[in-house]
Amino acid sequence: MPGALFKLHSVQVYRGCARILAACLCLAVGRTSGVVHAQERRDREPNSVYAERRARLAAQVDCPIVLWGLTGREESSQSYVFEQEENFYYLTGHNEEGAGLIILPAPKSVGDAAHGAPEFLYLPAKNPQKERWDGIRMSPADPGIQARTGFANVKLFAEMRSEVESLAKNNACFHTILPYDKELGGYPHEKEVVDWLQQAAPQIKQKDIRAQIGAMRQIKSAGEISFLQRAIDLSVDSHLEAMRMMRPGLYEYQVAAKMVETHAMGGSEAEGYAPIVGAGPNSTTLHYDKLARKIEDGDMVVLDVGAQYSGYSADITRTLPANGKFTPRQREIYNVVLGAQNAALAALKPGMDLCQKGEKSVSKIARDYINSHGKDLHGKSLGQYYIHGLGHNIGLNVHDPGEYCKALEPGMVVTMEPGIYIPEENLGVRIEDDVLITATGYKLLSGRLPRDTAEIEKIMAQAAGRREEANRGKD
Numbered sequence: 001m002p003g004a005l006f007k008l009h010s011v012q013v014y015r016g017c018a019r020i021l022a023a024c025l026c027l028a029v030g031r032t033s034g035v036v037h038a039q040e041r042r043d044r045e046p047n048s049v050y051a052e053r054r055a056r057l058a059a060q061v062d063c064p065i066v067l068w069g070l071t072g073r074e075e076s077s078q079s080y081v082f083e084q085e086e087n088f089y090y091l092t093g094h095n096e097e098g099a100g101l102i103i104l105p106a107p108k109s110v111g112d113a114a115h116g117a118p119e120f121l122y123l124p125a126k127n128p129q130k131e132r133w134d135g136i137r138m139s140p141a142d143p144g145i146q147a148r149t150g151f152a153n154v155k156l157f158a159e160m161r162s163e164v165e166s167l168a169k170n171n172a173c174f175h176t177i178l179p180y181d182k183e184l185g186g187y188p189h190e191k192e193v194v195d196w197l198q199q200a201a202p203q204i205k206q207k208d209i210r211a212q213i214g215a216m217r218q219i220k221s222a223g224e225i226s227f228l229q230r231a232i233d234l235s236v237d238s239h240l241e242a243m244r245m246m247r248p249g250l251y252e253y254q255v256a257a258k259m260v261e262t263h264a265m266g267g268s269e270a271e272g273y274a275p276i277v278g279a280g281p282n283s284t285t286l287h288y289d290k291l292a293r294k295i296e297d298g299d300m301v302v303l304d305v306g307a308q309y310s311g312y313s314a315d316i317t318r319t320l321p322a323n324g325k326f327t328p329r330q331r332e333i334y335n336v337v338l339g340a341q342n343a344a345l346a347a348l349k350p351g352m353d354l355c356q357k358g359e360k361s362v363s364k365i366a367r368d369y370i371n372s373h374g375k376d377l378h379g380k381s382l383g384q385y386y387i388h389g390l391g392h393n394i395g396l397n398v399h400d401p402g403e404y405c406k407a408l409e410p411g412m413v414v415t416m417e418p419g420i421y422i423p424e425e426n427l428g429v430r431i432e433d434d435v436l437i438t439a440t441g442y443k444l445l446s447g448r449l450p451r452d453t454a455e456i457e458k459i460m461a462q463a464a465g466r467r468e469e470a471n472r473g474k475d
């Protein structure tokens with residue numbers, strides 16, 4: 001078998017390729033080892049990391065955990081590219097359609113624990129006709145599927161229901177992800193899984209496992225932090241590009257397009273969220289996503305744009321003067337927001353929280369700063385124009401699971417994003433950075449991107465100078 005030969009004597013075979021006699025063999029080896037595997041765009045953590053997460057979850061439950069990945073039919077848009085449901089991905093690293101997962105509770109006796117909890121990954125059957133259209137997918141019959149997925153038991157998805165029925169005979173409950181909104185059924189995927197479980201095992205009580213997985217997702221592994229850092233670095237690059245190109249006359253969508261290009265060329269597989277580039281009056285709309293305005297001289301421009309890398313999302317905002325120079329009023333409001341961010345950062349460490357109030361609240365520190373600095377046109381304090389929270393966890397979702405009033409812990413990654421939005425003045429400012437909570441304080445993961453008005457003006461002036469020079473060169 002060429003495959004076996006390649007494995008045992010790869011060096012010799014490689015050298016042999018130089019000889020015409022062996023060329024055919026090499027071609028055959030190249031084809032079998034290169035193309036038949038399912039492909040993934042994302043970088044992944046080692047299988048041991050996902051297995052350890054499943055083991056930790058198994059140790060917290062008394063009933064089987066039953067989950068589905070997304071089917072790929074959740075989205076009808078023609079531009080949709082499949083992305084796994086986040087909790088399923090967090091536990092498996094599996095990013096293909098139509099998978100299922102069962103994790104049995106960890107054995108309670110010490111002797112059994114060495115074997116770990118039985119767990120099963122369910123995958124669709126191999127479908128060569130479908131693969132001609134959509135590409136190769138993993139299936140239970142693939143050679144080496146256990147090593148590839150990190151599961152000792154990989155079965156056909158069609159067998160999942162009978163396993164659930166059989167488990168229902170010996171268990172009082174199942175854990176799954178229950179829909180947020182019981183009245184309306186929540187997201188269709190969650191409702192679908194719950195309905196399927198209800199049909200397969202009508203007598204079984206369903207319990208929500210969302211909070212347990214959410215608590216684990218809040219503390220990032222070394223691998224997750226490196227993916228987040230990559231997403232953040234690409235976003236810092238795109239914000240620097242935006243600073244260099246920003247000028248009156250451009251459309252908001254042109255600035256956004258450049259930023260998205262920078263992310264994509266750097267290996268980002270998707271945006272973390274729909275890009276926000278809001279100029280003038282649009283700078284006061286928090287989630288402005290129309291990108292329709294022609295940027296005018298004198299506009300402030302809020303850019304809230306972040307890349308996703310291998311599933312993990314950055315979340316970064318800068319606010320720029322369209323013409324490269326802050327007016328005194330723009331600078332005043334900008335510096336109140338910056339001062340609030342710096343005050344919050346100065347207090348940021350484990351034990352503090354993002355609660356609205358209380359002794360440990362960094363949110364309160366930012367709000368107090370805004371309320372005690374600057375005024376609106378009517379002499380009123382500015383807190384009323386700060387209409388959102390100070391920060392949130394980021395990770396597989398740009399708004400990752402987190403509890404605002406829970407103490408921050410080392411390994412959490414959160415945003416720090418105070419803002420002031422004054423519609424009456426067409427003046428919105430938000431400054432948003434991403435920070436890792438460390439044992440003693442924090443690390444500013446987006447620290448390479450300037451926040452200071454003088455630094456921003458300098459970068460914009462240098463770029464304007466280079467543009468002028470280039471234009472003169474054309475004459």
Ligand SMILES: [Mn+2]
Pocket residue numbers: 315415417432
């Ligand atoms: Mn944010």
